Amino acid sequence: MANRLIPLVILLIVVIVLVVIGFIAYSIIQEVSDKTKSKMEKRNVMFTKDGMKVGVRQVGEEDILVNMWNHTSFPAYKSRLWDMTGSASGSASGEGRAEQRKG
Incomplete structure (x- = not known):
């Protein structure tokens, strides 16, 4: 009976490790995306669903x-x-x- 459970436990461990690595990668990507978006908005460049909008500031x-x-x-x-x-x-x-x- 124990011989049948060992491959299942190994499979669960591998799946859990892959999920944790995926979650860490996803959170890093989201953090970099948010920081980049905020820096670009400070320079009047905004990303929307339609594309990118560039604002002109302080030019009369x-x-x-x-x-x-x-x-x-x-x-x-x-x-x-x-x-x-x-x-x-x-x-x-x-x-x-x-x-x-x-x-």
Whole structure:
């Protein structure tokens, strides 16, 4: 009778060890996931069921507009007020293109 119970006890021990290892792995994965999610949310990156949302913080519309204006060029436009090509020959003050647009 004891010969029949030994394989059953060994099987139960192996199953219990595998369950404990699986639970430990699952808890570690959940902990890392929660920490990563909280760190990413601090940087305005949120994970949802639909995907990932990235927020832009502390950037005003005026800053974006000025940045875009300073990095644009109008190849076919000739202004009577300033030279948009960036050459210093048409400019009275000799300043660069971005400096002239600021006012």
